[in-house]
Amino acid sequence: MSKYYERRLSEFDIDPKIIINKEINCMETGAAIDFSDFINLFDKNKHITSNVAKANLDISFSEVIYRSIKESKLSRKFIYDLRFWQWICINPLKEYCIWRWDIDTSSNEPQKSARFIGGGGVTGFSKNTISRLYIPAELLINEPSTEDLVDGDSLFQSFWSNQQKELSICQSVLSMNKDIFIAAVRCVDGLDTKEISRLVADLNFRSSSYFLDAMSHEEIYEISNN
């Protein structure tokens, strides 16, 4: 059975070796997620050391974790529960998380614990290694493709074509709204890293004069391109 921690972990609950340093209970989610496809994909690629090559694999891991969780019929209430994502990162997929960010577990220096426990607010879901992969897939993978994408054939491909898109879009509180998320992915299609940051900042600015939350992604896309 897949689990979640009884309480949300903080940076003080995990030591530099990525081991929990306090007694914290795990609770059952009621679903058995089969991580074998994810682990097999990791086993095939764990010889890779280049950060760029690892980033290029994000799309494959994103799709695999999405399919595994969907098939498990996990209750929706865990999808945005960081305690569940913390459990995955520190337990079944810990080795992947260590590999993805080159974490040196033998060092006593403060580690990138945010990659396991997430952190505050929406940024936390983007920093947690596995929710970072899952959430874009959940929001984009079943969306019909738009005609004019240049970074891939689908919104999902376009999103993962440049790591900056994940950083800029997912760390914005606007992205918690699905329509704004989709519009943002469309808007940054074909842009370079600097332009992506600028466009997301621009969308943020527009949110002070347009009520984006009540708009469709088509409408948001239209005003962002005006």
Added chain:
Amino acid sequence: MTQKIRFYRYADQSDFKLSLSIDNTDQLPGINSTSNGFSFEEKPKTSFKINFSLGIHSEIFNIVTPENSFEDENDFHFFISYISPTSRKRKTVELTKSDDISLNEIKYFDGDILIDPSEWFGYISFTGFAVRKKSRREAKGFLTDKHSIVGNSQEFTIYIDPIEKFDGSEIEMDDGQIPQKNALYQLIQSNPPKIMINEDAPEFTLKMLRHKGSGDRRALIRDTLFAPILVDVWEQLARAGIYKMLPDSDYGGEVISPNELAKPYNSIVLDAAKKMYSDADDPEQALIDELEEDPETVINERLHQAVQVIGDLNKYYEKCAKVYWRDA
């Protein structure tokens, strides 16, 4: 302190009165008032309904409508936007005109939502908005597009998980080795934070800091000399918390709320915000606003003064000085 400057007509926030109430409070844990909302004493286990009432002064329609035109509440949608970054949820509910008859210039709009606490974490912020239903002819200085926001209420916050307050007395103190030779102490950032006194510090310094007495002259000197150490500790903790609020550089992210920080940083930063922006209606928002525009001023100029207030530096100094300088 920063203030949002708009180059178009926008309703005054004082013309929006948002009120919230929670149904069936007898079946829920205790609820306490906070400066901008409510906090549960413990996380509720059952779903509960939140009712909204947004009172809008009719005067806003004169303010946001171009001259020689007429608009009233029927030309606008009224929404509550509710956001919880720790739950990764951002939703809206549209309000409907209240059946209650208003005898003054205030128009009321009502709505409600059901909250299942198992799906929500931390806090939820609620803000009321008036939004244009249709586009109208452009007019300089007015927002005329469909979906334009013409005004909003103050933010109201409900803490689903109780606020984890940090009390300075929770700071632990111990003797031990510290990395810097000849330094007196090291702050270990943990929960609770720990002050490690250098076990190799000079003999009488250690005697003074280990002194357990109270009410005598030795205790008075010990407390006075220890006060700046505590101020420094507050500053280090607040500074670490503030850095955690800042977005990763160049990612285009946003400053997060101190409520999203782990204990003890959350309450230390909130305390510092209250001291730094004591004149603001919402010190937490004032801190976020200034961090967005000028984090250096907050970190390098405001913070070190605010922590002196938190650490009661004047009180400890005066207590000592009045004994030895009374007759000077």
